[in-house]
Amino acid sequence: MRTVEKALRLLDYYDGQNPEFGLSDLARLSGIDKATVLRMLGDMAATGLVDQDPESRKWRLGAGILRLARLREAAFPVTRVLTPILERLAAETGETAHASLISGRHLGTVGIVESTRSNRVSLEPGQMLPLHATASGLAYGAFARPELRAQLLAAPLPAATATTPTDPHRLAELLDQAARRGYAVADQTYEDEVFGIAMPIFGPDGFATGALAVATPISRMTDTHTAAILAALAPAAREATLGLGGRFPPTQRPAAD
């Protein structure tokens, strides 16, 4: 496989729970030889993408990322646009709202605003969301470039919970349903007790680039609550698309207001 991609995939293991890894940890997780991992980490450290704690010798995300993030935000102010939208969405629904953008083969969470209720869904910052097992992923997949659908259905569909769709036919149904409705739901397909509702965020080409989602504890789900969430989600997703310079595909063009 391509070395550069393998090296960068090492970064996928980092999340809010695991901000640093030892050399052997990463070798074990990735299945790559230690010597190779070490060289990859060395290369990434040389460009500031990771750095090594001189004491514990563990490898962390590096300062170079901040520089890149600043540039990305300057050229394309995603966070600045999404944050207020998420805050409003969380306030209106009383539930945790989050936004994610496509990042390789997964959706990368780029913004989270948690519900203020004590019983709420809590999400890891920076989590990678699988496309087949989350409402965000389905909403994205249903409106992504057509090639993606085939790739998605052909790829392995690991089960995260008992209700994760692992059968390609089932997944195809869910994608079709999301495409028809304009939104996707996920009933505990990724985390037990969590129900997700998501709508796509469209890019300038009229295909999805990410998703905006509301996650609620399963205990609170009722039809009226779902309806309320959708009522708040639709304008928020629309605003997110417009705020990021996206355009709606003809089939999904919302009513002008």
Next chain:
Amino acid sequence: MRTVEKALRLLDYYDGQNPEFGLSDLARLSGIDKATVLRMLGDMAATGLVDQDPESRKWRLGAGILRLARLREAAFPVTRVLTPILERLAAETGETAHASLISGRHLGTVGIVESTRSNRVSLEPGQMLPLHATASGLAYGAFARPELRAQLLAAPLPAATATTPTDPHRLAELLDQAARRGYAVADQTYEDEVFGIAMPIFGPDGFATGALAVATPISRMTDTHTAAILAALAPAAREATLGLGGRFPPTQRPAAD
């Protein structure tokens, strides 16, 4: 040379002025074959580090960076700590203040607060600062891990302006001076008309991890102004070090307050 590093160095060409590149641009800049660059970009796109505008086919920084930046900030809140310090420093000095952290072989700018005066130094967000030609670089180099000094003196020292130190002996003098004084100055060594004053930000190991700097138009430089800037810079740099969990080396321990 190592492929991973070469691939990641492509990202160094991005800055505030150049938020996107065509395939051939990057091949030309890097001196790498187009085919190779394309594969590298493909690998980086697969992990979300870059993405390609589907229309113009140009390559931009990707959404995956935001995820990583969030994680980095969560584990190690650099920006949150530095921003208020920079704001205060800019207000007190009336000049542009910026902070940078080591990122591979350069300092990566991670925060800038510009002076409010109309005649001010204006900096590119995300700029990469060479160690030998900037006050920040000298301040960093004078207090970095000892190995760095030899590397720095051995590396090529490209001239950015007429007064850039290009002679290793001269650079060694400047580093010694900075080490003695605890701060570094740069009189138009990187940009004409710009005078920089910088102090190191120390990491947990007592070596520099970055620098805090004030940049002023040469026309405004006087001894009293320099003294005023230093008076504001010293506590700011101290605060930055402490705020990032750093520790001072014995020789640089500031007086307790």
Next chain:
DNA sequence: ATTCATCGGTTCATTATTTACACCGACGTT
């Protein structure tokens, strides 16, 4: 105390991946 496992890291022969060159069609200028 001694063993044992695991850690981070290095070395080196083998091999598989990267590389560069030529080439492609498409687009814009001259």
Next chain:
DNA sequence: AACGTCGGTGTAAATAATGAACCGATGAAT
């Protein structure tokens, strides 16, 4: 119509990645 440039592809040659064995250090278990 000729030319230059663009993004991208195929291929043979060669370079760079690879992984097993090994090292010293550290820490836990016996």
